[in-house]
Amino acid sequence: MADRLRGLLRWETALVLLLAAVAIAGSARTGGTFLSGQNLFYLGLDIGEIALIALPLTCVIVAGEIDLSVASVLGLSSALIGTLWNAGWPLEAILPFVLVVGALCGAVNGLLVTSLGLPSLAVTIGTLALYRGLALVLLGDTAVADFPASYTKFGIEPVPGTWLPYPILACAVLAVIFGVLLHASSFGRATFAIGANTEAARFSGIRVKRTKLVLFVLTGAVAALAGIVYTLRFSSARADNGNGLELAVVAAVLLGGVSIFGGRGTLGGVLAGVLLLGGLRNLLILDDVSTETLTVVTGLLLLAGVLANRFLSSVPAGRRQPP
Amino acid sequence: MTVTAAPPETPGKGNARRLIDRAGRIRELGIAGVLVVVIAGTALANPRFAEPQSIRDLLLNASIIALLAVGQTIVVITRNVDLSVGSVLGLSAFVTADLAAAHRGLPVVAYLAIGVLIGIACGTGNGLVVSLGRVPSLVVTLGTLYVFRGLDFAFAHGTQVNAAELPEGLLSLGSGRVLGVPHLVLITLLAVVVAWFFLRSYRSGRELYAIGSQPEAAVLAGIPVGRRVFAAFAVSGAIAGLAGALWTARYGTVDAAAGTGLELQVVAAVVVGGVAIFGGSGSVLGAALGALLLSTISGCLVVLGVPAFWQQAVTGALLLAAITVDRVVSLRLARSLRRRNHG
Amino acid sequence: MQQPSGNASAPVVELRGVSKNFGPVRALSEVSLLLEPGTAHALLGENGAGKSTLIKVLAGVHRPERGALLVDGLPRRFTGPGDARAAGIAVIYQEPTLFGDLSVAENVFMGRQPLRAGRRIDTRALHATVRALFDRLGVDLDPARPARGLSIADQQVIEIAKALSFDARVIVMDEPTAALSPAETGRLFGVARALLEHGVAVLFVSHRLDEVFELCTRATVLRDGELVWSGALAGKTPDDLVRRMVGRALSALFPKQDSVPGETVLAARRLTREGVFTDVSFDLRAGEIVALAGLVGAGRSEVARAVFGIDRLDAGEVRVRGRPLPNGSPTAAMAAGIGFVPEDRRQQGLVMDASIERNAGLASLGALSRGGLIRRRDERALARDWAVKLRLKFARLTDPVGVLSGGNQQKVVLAKWLSRGPRVLIVDEPTRGIDVATKAEVHRLLSELAADGVAVLMISSELPEVLGMADRVLVMHEGRLAAELPRAEATEEAVALAAAGRSA
Amino acid sequence: GGTTKDSAGQQGNQPGNTAAANPDAKLKTGLKVTYLPKQVNNPYFTVVGKGVEQAAAEFQAAVKATGPSEASAASQVTYINTAAQQRQDVLVLAANDENAVAPALKTARAQGMKVVTLDSDVAEDARDVFVNQVDSGEIAVKQVELLSKAIGGSGEFAILSATANATNQNTWIDIMQRELAKPEYAQLKLVEIAYGNDDDQTSFQKTQGLLQAHPNLKGIISPTTVGLAAAARYLGSSEYKGKVALTGLGTPNQMREYVKNDTLTSFALWEPAKLGYLATYAAAALASGQITGAAGQKFKAGNLGEYAIGRSGEVVLGPPTVFTKDNIDRFDF
Numbered sequence A: 001m002a003d004r005l006r007g008l009l010r011w012e013t014a015l016v017l018l019l020a021a022v023a024i025a026g027s028a029r030t031g032g033t034f035l036s037g038q039n040l041f042y043l044g045l046d047i048g049e050i051a052l053i054a055l056p057l058t059c060v061i062v063a064g065e066i067d068l069s070v071a072s073v074l075g076l077s078s079a080l081i082g083t084l085w086n087a088g089w090p091l092e093a094i095l096p097f098v099l100v101v102g103a104l105c106g107a108v109n110g111l112l113v114t115s116l117g118l119p120s121l122a123v124t125i126g127t128l129a130l131y132r133g134l135a136l137v138l139l140g141d142t143a144v145a146d147f148p149a150s151y152t153k154f155g156i157e158p159v160p161g162t163w164l165p166y167p168i169l170a171c172a173v174l175a176v177i178f179g180v181l182l183h184a185s186s187f188g189r190a191t192f193a194i195g196a197n198t199e200a201a202r203f204s205g206i207r208v209k210r211t212k213l214v215l216f217v218l219t220g221a222v223a224a225l226a227g228i229v230y231t232l233r234f235s236s237a238r239a240d241n242g243n244g245l246e247l248a249v250v251a252a253v254l255l256g257g258v259s260i261f262g263g264r265g266t267l268g269g270v271l272a273g274v275l276l277l278g279g280l281r282n283l284l285i286l287d288d289v290s291t292e293t294l295t296v297v298t299g300l301l302l303l304a305g306v307l308a309n310r311f312l313s314s315v316p317a318g319r320r321q322p323p
Numbered sequence B: 001m002t003v004t005a006a007p008p009e010t011p012g013k014g015n016a017r018r019l020i021d022r023a024g025r026i027r028e029l030g031i032a033g034v035l036v037v038v039i040a041g042t043a044l045a046n047p048r049f050a051e052p053q054s055i056r057d058l059l060l061n062a063s064i065i066a067l068l069a070v071g072q073t074i075v076v077i078t079r080n081v082d083l084s085v086g087s088v089l090g091l092s093a094f095v096t097a098d099l100a101a102a103h104r105g106l107p108v109v110a111y112l113a114i115g116v117l118i119g120i121a122c123g124t125g126n127g128l129v130v131s132l133g134r135v136p137s138l139v140v141t142l143g144t145l146y147v148f149r150g151l152d153f154a155f156a157h158g159t160q161v162n163a164a165e166l167p168e169g170l171l172s173l174g175s176g177r178v179l180g181v182p183h184l185v186l187i188t189l190l191a192v193v194v195a196w197f198f199l200r201s202y203r204s205g206r207e208l209y210a211i212g213s214q215p216e217a218a219v220l221a222g223i224p225v226g227r228r229v230f231a232a233f234a235v236s237g238a239i240a241g242l243a244g245a246l247w248t249a250r251y252g253t254v255d256a257a258a259g260t261g262l263e264l265q266v267v268a269a270v271v272v273g274g275v276a277i278f279g280g281s282g283s284v285l286g287a288a289l290g291a292l293l294l295s296t297i298s299g300c301l302v303v304l305g306v307p308a309f310w311q312q313a314v315t316g317a318l319l320l321a322a323i324t325v326d327r328v329v330s331l332r333l334a335r336s337l338r339r340r341n342h343g
Numbered sequence C: 001m002q003q004p005s006g007n008a009s010a011p012v013v014e015l016r017g018v019s020k021n022f023g024p025v026r027a028l029s030e031v032s033l034l035l036e037p038g039t040a041h042a043l044l045g046e047n048g049a050g051k052s053t054l055i056k057v058l059a060g061v062h063r064p065e066r067g068a069l070l071v072d073g074l075p076r077r078f079t080g081p082g083d084a085r086a087a088g089i090a091v092i093y094q095e096p097t098l099f100g101d102l103s104v105a106e107n108v109f110m111g112r113q114p115l116r117a118g119r120r121i122d123t124r125a126l127h128a129t130v131r132a133l134f135d136r137l138g139v140d141l142d143p144a145r146p147a148r149g150l151s152i153a154d155q156q157v158i159e160i161a162k163a164l165s166f167d168a169r170v171i172v173m174d175e176p177t178a179a180l181s182p183a184e185t186g187r188l189f190g191v192a193r194a195l196l197e198h199g200v201a202v203l204f205v206s207h208r209l210d211e212v213f214e215l216c217t218r219a220t221v222l223r224d225g226e227l228v229w230s231g232a233l234a235g236k237t238p239d240d241l242v243r244r245m246v247g248r249a250l251s252a253l254f255p256k257q258d259s260v261p262g263e264t265v266l267a268a269r270r271l272t273r274e275g276v277f278t279d280v281s282f283d284l285r286a287g288e289i290v291a292l293a294g295l296v297g298a299g300r301s302e303v304a305r306a307v308f309g310i311d312r313l314d315a316g317e318v319r320v321r322g323r324p325l326p327n328g329s330p331t332a333a334m335a336a337g338i339g340f341v342p343e344d345r346r347q348q349g350l351v352m353d354a355s356i357e358r359n360a361g362l363a364s365l366g367a368l369s370r371g372g373l374i375r376r377r378d379e380r381a382l383a384r385d386w387a388v389k390l391r392l393k394f395a396r397l398t399d400p401v402g403v404l405s406g407g408n409q410q411k412v413v414l415a416k417w418l419s420r421g422p423r424v425l426i427v428d429e430p431t432r433g434i435d436v437a438t439k440a441e442v443h444r445l446l447s448e449l450a451a452d453g454v455a456v457l458m459i460s461s462e463l464p465e466v467l468g469m470a471d472r473v474l475v476m477h478e479g480r481l482a483a484e485l486p487r488a489e490a491t492e493e494a495v496a497l498a499a500a501g502r503s504a
Numbered sequence D: 001g002g003t004t005k006d007s008a009g010q011q012g013n014q015p016g017n018t019a020a021a022n023p024d025a026k027l028k029t030g031l032k033v034t035y036l037p038k039q040v041n042n043p044y045f046t047v048v049g050k051g052v053e054q055a056a057a058e059f060q061a062a063v064k065a066t067g068p069s070e071a072s073a074a075s076q077v078t079y080i081n082t083a084a085q086q087r088q089d090v091l092v093l094a095a096n097d098e099n100a101v102a103p104a105l106k107t108a109r110a111q112g113m114k115v116v117t118l119d120s121d122v123a124e125d126a127r128d129v130f131v132n133q134v135d136s137g138e139i140a141v142k143q144v145e146l147l148s149k150a151i152g153g154s155g156e157f158a159i160l161s162a163t164a165n166a167t168n169q170n171t172w173i174d175i176m177q178r179e180l181a182k183p184e185y186a187q188l189k190l191v192e193i194a195y196g197n198d199d200d201q202t203s204f205q206k207t208q209g210l211l212q213a214h215p216n217l218k219g220i221i222s223p224t225t226v227g228l229a230a231a232a233r234y235l236g237s238s239e240y241k242g243k244v245a246l247t248g249l250g251t252p253n254q255m256r257e258y259v260k261n262d263t264l265t266s267f268a269l270w271e272p273a274k275l276g277y278l279a280t281y282a283a284a285a286l287a288s289g290q291i292t293g294a295a296g297q298k299f300k301a302g303n304l305g306e307y308a309i310g311r312s313g314e315v316v317l318g319p320p321t322v323f324t325k326d327n328i329d330r331f332d333f
């Protein structure tokens, strides 16, 4: 019984309660607009890319690494779509190709981290510049916008009969896959062990390098997918798409209760974190709160989250072991 | 170790020891070497690059990032990180400019003091949350990155302070020089030397390394971990605040966006400078050199006529190359150390 | 602050009715303890009895919920390790806690480095002082080398040097000898006796009772956090103490069953890792326990790590049942049936934040999952079975292993590997920090495994363990195999000689 | 097969401005106006916003100034959607990306919102009217003329632009390059186009790089206020001061010092507040039914007088002002 109660006393629970509070306050303050189908559709579109990238990134952070290059991979895939489209490729070929390139970008990150043992923070700051740079090389200052409406209309139309945007649908499918992968599979067990104590994981016969490599590749591929979503829903392929998005994604993951040192976190918490950040932002904008306040609130939420997370967790101190 | 009461120093181990001692210096020398190669190579292609004005520009461009890298190093050594430096700089730059425009008559030191005080206030906030809340600094400073920038936005309210409004004294600090060396470069140099000396030769400096190397052991060793980490953040804040005031002096035109995104550049400089991102080792000298190297590289790319669209990609590739080479060298070193160990 | 104690036999430090709980766990309840100058006092108890907790109360790490701590007869409240140190109490913790990036000398004197003009650190004086300290311990360690990469034993030595450097009035040692070989232990005791003569009070924890009788004159026994006995050791036998610790008598300690060695399971040929070990060859046969003996730092752990694939070999080859193992792949070694209990449970053996059951199942992820998905019921069953077999003391299987006592943590590491049913089991100091009762249990297990045809390679610094358990003893000296002694020839003297590199 | 650029073909027909305009309709009061700059905290757009507010005050409209804190391509979409949900009557915006905001604008227009762009346009079918600060040709030609005069008609020069994607910058640069083909500029040679990203520090460093990369550089055109200020500051404090000419677009307040100390002799700009003022009047005229955005329609823009809508729904503010030492003290923005 006490066990049950203690189990409930978690950050994830607090997040869900906060979400509910935002929803109630939101519909009260905006006279229902906040929870209207149309607004939820916009909200879903707004958080789509962040939610997508947050899924694999959560796994990477749980494994004790980080990937700051995700937004650049998004930009690179956007630029690539534009370039290939201009070159006359059919979209049906471009999209899978872009996913492969995204996976390759992830593989480069992963190989630098695993085979050379470089810290991922440093590596992905480097590839953040590199991939964004390659995007600029590809597309320069031009924008490609003449994508067929059949491919771009999901940016303005929900799934028929609902208010669900298509990217959220994709995200939900991926969330189930990543949830099972992280929380129910032996791969996930290995991921947690690596994040909490890499050496012990290696001594347990876990293939540390391979696991990390797979996670980076997945992150790259999903970031490229987010790039596809971004490009098509705005119908605009540009090299600077998604600039600076990496901090927003990392913030959402951390708000979701994932330990930056690895070894702890849940995918559900992260999704709640994404929703909370996006929902609050949407609400504040709808409520005509100034951009300054919006920025401050985002930061304070992150601070409050990490502090609350610490005081709610019953795990003893001394878990500051880095990866 | 062996059990026999052997003489305290065997020649093989003395060797190994010297090797390690040198490893740190080798790293700094390595960066300095690369720097020389880069400059010399570029100067070959374009002789103008080696002229005093150009060298001065290189140093000047690096000085603010290098200054921030000094503060960042102090934090990173303790196994923490301060991502809010860009926002602190922005806030300090704008407030300093705003106050300077309103009170033009004060001595220049007063303007710098304003910047430093703002920085200390921000750094103290970071330090308090990190050390009292015992929460990861990356998350905390990612949060305050937004908070401080938001305050900056609120304070600036979409306006801008122009060079024409600023006192002459402040501006001449930004553009003036002593014996041909710009003031900003001198200030940065001073900060590097002081921090280097402190971290190397003082108990509290060594304690910062100890904390970063093994936080739990530091507690058991009786080190006031919370206080030291707090102080590290306060210093980093103060330095970022000073950098903000210098930013105002140098650029003259300041709006709320000053220093946006600088944090990643600073972290990159620190990493290239050989400071371990997970604490415990590295020097401010290396970090400052790292900053100089990165800004020199981007300067060179312009001079060498690398097309604008290629510059960022090349910078990224070079950054990766730098940390890779550093890693390979230190692996080699570790291996030769192991071999000598039993020699 | 430090007043000279007027009366030579008045207690320097006293605990009165101290209690400490960790959530529902009562680690200490109403424990009292007296430490007198010039007296070595042993603190005994099974794993998890509360010894380390008591020591951490003395050290100012834990604040007790009830009870008083008196220094020189005056009640004191320690708010942190610094206070205890200021009161003259130096502590050697059970788990070495070093700064890997800093030099050995700085590790010893962190925060107390000798200064010169301008309050700058005097590096030369620092190194000289540390070297003198090491000389006193008869240890050859370079004060200027970084602490990273030192073996557990060397780390322990640094911890000891640290405690000695304080000129403390009370030295508390929590299992300082667990990682040491007899020779080093002897030297440590020599130093300790000299300190005792100077009126220092010593509190000593060890699971090796012979050491207790060698050094100490008084003892306190804890069981489940309660004080069960305290008094003079004179006239007591080890069995008396064991009965008090365990609450029952114990039978023979080393019940090695005889078994007939079968075919060769693992063959190591000319293994070399430059600078660490050279040209090491040996065979392991089914049903055989082979001990790898040697002085600390001889390279035994390194050989084991390389065989298991943690480190890469520079030359040589390991074959399991005739099939060569790929170099540097623990996964392949495990697939070939090798299990490896590493020496450093905190860094290598366990994921401290993860629960007992997850740790126990960590090496068996494949067996515990179907179609890539973990079957939690199997995982829990595995952990529960082995917790019973190894007499693990725990509150819930979902608790993080980090809250277990040192010995109980070691049991979880054993469970993790034994549950895999390995064909070849390498154990590196398997009973380090394990109490007598459980040690017997572990030995029985190893011996049963051998009887079932498992080939066991046992690294141990405890000579009685080596002699009692091994069918064959390999002795290493400075990175080379110095001798191979069959059970009949393996005497204490022969092993010690070979280890010192003085015999054929 | 597959969906390729060719098979997709032309799409997005012009939603013709078919509704009839009533030039005599009264200007509505109490309109709800959203002003959406490229990014808030951009001083230039703050000044533009002043004009928006001034105009709005004149016909009792309620203005909401809002927007993203970073000028990225898609960051404005959220704000457009929000304005649509808040049932705002008109939206006055400066687009970060001409395409990314188009779908959202179309949705908003379908719900009855009038959209006026200023400074940077969007796809033509996504807005009603575009208020251009100057005629693109005119401002580009002007800058080339100023530069040519400053360096005596011959020599190498470079352009320091904003971001590589900035629509108006690229239009101007195109026109400048065409202008250079004329015989009178045969001696002028454009050696490089650099991008300072509308970031002060980057622009500063790019200026420096230009001077090192091109030893014979005689002049720089920076058609962006951030770039011009940064370039002036670099030149002013270097040994190139007075040797390398500078011109471009800048605000008098920022450039006053440099004009006075002879770092540069002249530069040009329109008055940003007037731009906001005109755009807001155009928006109100749309919302009141006075115009529909078709070419040739006319409306009265407060104290600026009457304006006519030109080709593809474009309204031009007027010729740029050239600032020199003599007249600069008459301006304060």
Ligand SMILES: Nc1ncnc2c1ncn2[C@@H]1O[C@H](COP(=O)(O)OP(=O)(O)OP(=O)(O)O)[C@@H](O)[C@H]1O
Pocket: A316, C022, C023, C025, C026, C027, C045, C046, C047, C048, C049, C050, C051, C052, C053, C054, C094, C393, C402, C403, C404, C405, C406, C407, C408, C433, C435
């Ligand atoms: N930080 C902690 N949180 C929760 N429980 C703890 C903590 N530290 C110790 N315990 C519990 O307190 C009890 C006593 O542990 P302690 O470490 O004092 O045992 P010990 O006598 O030193 O054993 P060993 O011989 O194995 O080292 C154990 O049950 C242990 O699980």
Ligand SMILES: Nc1ncnc2c1ncn2[C@@H]1O[C@H](COP(=O)(O)OP(=O)(O)OP(=O)(O)O)[C@@H](O)[C@H]1O
Pocket: B001, B338, B341, C148, C149, C150, C151, C152, C153, C154, C179, C276, C294, C295, C296, C297, C298, C299, C300, C301, C302, C303, C343, C461
């Ligand atoms: N990573 C490392 N880098 C450098 N030296 C090392 C490293 N690991 C171990 N050593 C050294 O290699 C030698 C062999 O160590 P090893 O741990 O194998 O000894 P051992 O015989 O197993 O002793 P122990 O009883 O301590 O386990 C020691 O001198 C040790 O200091």
Ligand SMILES: [Mg+2]
Pocket: C051, C052, C053, C094, C174, C405, C406, C407
């Ligand atoms: Mg213990």
Ligand SMILES: [Mg+2]
Pocket: C151, C300, C301, C302, C343, C428
């Ligand atoms: Mg060993």
